[in-house]
Amino acid sequence: MSIPQRIIAHFDLDAFFVSVECLNNPSLKGLPLIVGGRERGVVAACSYEARKFGIHSAMPMKTALRLCPHATVVKGTRGEYSRYSRWVTDIIANKAPLFEKASIDEFYLDLTGMDKYFNPYQWTIDLRQEIIDKTGLPISFGLAANKMVAKIATDEAKPNGYLHIAFGREKEFLAPLKVNKIPGVGESTFHTLRDLGVETIADVALLPIELLENRFGKYGADLWHKAHGIHHSEVVPFHEAKSISTESTFEENVLDTERLMNELVRMTERVAYELRQDNKMAGCVAVKIRYPDFETTSRQTSIDYTSYDDELIPKAKDLFHKLYRKGQPVRLLGVRLSELVDEAVQTNLFSDVEKKTELYKAIDDVKNRFGTKSLTKAAGK
Template sequence: MSNPQRIIAHFDLDAFFVSVECLNDPSLKGKPLIVGGRERGVVAACSYEARKYGIHSAMPMKTALRLCSHATVVKGSRGEYSRYSRWVTEIIAAKAPLFEKASIDEFYLDLTGMDKYFNPYQWTIDLRQEIIDKTGLPISFGLAGNKMVAKIATDEAKPNGYLYIAFGREKEFLAPLKVNKIPGVGAHTYQSLRDLGIDTIEQVAAYPIELLEKVLGKYGGELWHKAHGIHHSEVVPYHEAKSISTESTFEEYVTDTDWLLAQLVGMTERVAYELRQDNKMAGCIAVKIRYPDFETTSRQTAIAYTFYDDELIPKAKDLFHKLYRKGQPVRLLGVRLSELTDEAVQTNLFSNVEKKTELYKAIDDVKNRFGSNSLTKATRRKDR
């Protein structure tokens, strides 16, 4: 018995950061809008109006403003992007039998087998409309027999549209498109192909696979299959890790606030370290306090996705101050990070995080070699 024909939908929120900014400030609609840091920053996102001037994401801000000096620049609301992303995720999770969250604004849905009961194309159209109606965000989708073709179809459907590529029509759909429309074909590979006289996907499909492998190695063979619309990557089920937490029960009851805060800093460092080891970011932090009579209180707050100690520690301290009954002895203290995700890539464009990430990587390497307590913040070196 043969496997059923796969049906994959790819959803992508259009100019996501820009769309959120325009929802929060409607006066920005229709303007050349750039999201990102000024001066030495880079463009995290830009509106379609800004793209007409040649501006694109990851471009240095100085270059972007040379291309369009009258563009409006906004710093970006990281917490808002996280909130809207979770909202869309919840809508999809409530309807889709199986889905993968590929990034903060991108989703794959596996609808294989649904055609026995209803029309998957109409179902996907209805889901898209529900997302638009509830969140106000524009979103595009592509529907096809595999992830790659669905993603390319979404790109062709943008902005705010949708496209269905019927089974057997993949090669026909792909043929006229530039070869760099295939995900993973970067500038270097594209130039190598152009040197061979290849510019379109149709030309790749017609090129002998052996010669492609000679130029591009193993990837040449993969590219040839992709040009024929063949792609077997599975939709990876989305399971958000529930939480990472740590807590300490003290042998003696403690009333020294400075000492408690020093313990809290250490705990937050430990859970943040675990988070980075798992290559995850947290969207929520909670602090728990238990008193000698076993009364336990906790408080949590949503945060912009992060795995940095210096962003998590102030949040933990703030929760502690809001929660702690001053002068009361404490029996137990705990920190929990939840709403874990690996959708970190885009949010990292908002600040100069490259050096910061390298610094944390170096610190974590030392901890991995010599133990997780080998490096600590100065505030933790406090004896009772």
């Protein structure tokens, strides 16, 4: 029995933060628009009109405004980005047999086997149109035999377009592109490759695999395979996406609410720390309570995507107070973070979280050096 040829679609919402701002305020459409901090901050996102002036995300705001003094700057509404992201996720979930939410604005769909029943390319075009019609958001996609080629195809199709790379045409498609179009090829690798006389992906494909292995180790072989359009990474089902959780079973049943709250804060801090170590954000928090008679109750709530203690702890406390039967001792307490997505770099660039991001980096550095118990928060009420 032959293995069916893989068919992978990669969807990416175009200039997502900017698109949401323009939907909520249509007068911004067509302007050189910057989403991000004040003059001392950095660019979280920018419109294609702003990019023409050389502006890009993570650029200091002063530099951006020097390049384009007439640019319009908006602070950004993180809650709205979470709302629109979930809207698109729901549309995809209703149609796709298997999909992975890679980040707040990026999705992989595994359509393998669907070609027995209908044209996967037309199906993907129709899904894209449904997303546009329902949400108003521009979205691009690439369709190919693997995740890497599909992602690169999406980048080539932007803005607001789509591209199908037929099976067997991967090398031909990749050949003329700059080598840093390959996901994972950063500035350092790019400069090293240029020193070897490599400019395009075709140049990498022509190099002996042994040479790349000598220069880059195991990554060299991976790079050689990618240059040949070979990539085996699987689409990770969204409903099975890893969650991060922790539970505490007390040696003796606990009636003291203050002690329970202290434990809840400690556990939430721990899972938030793990989340940041994995460079993830959570879109859902849940709390579980088990009583001495083993009756177990749990409750969860959707949240704006975050990995910060001070945003997760109040949600966990609120869930606890809604769940807890007053006056009842507790045998077990648990906290779980789910709906995990890769941390979007831009979400750390808004003025309201820039300083917070640096603070948590400092906190995590201390925890990494001296242990996770070296810094803890007071529980409060």
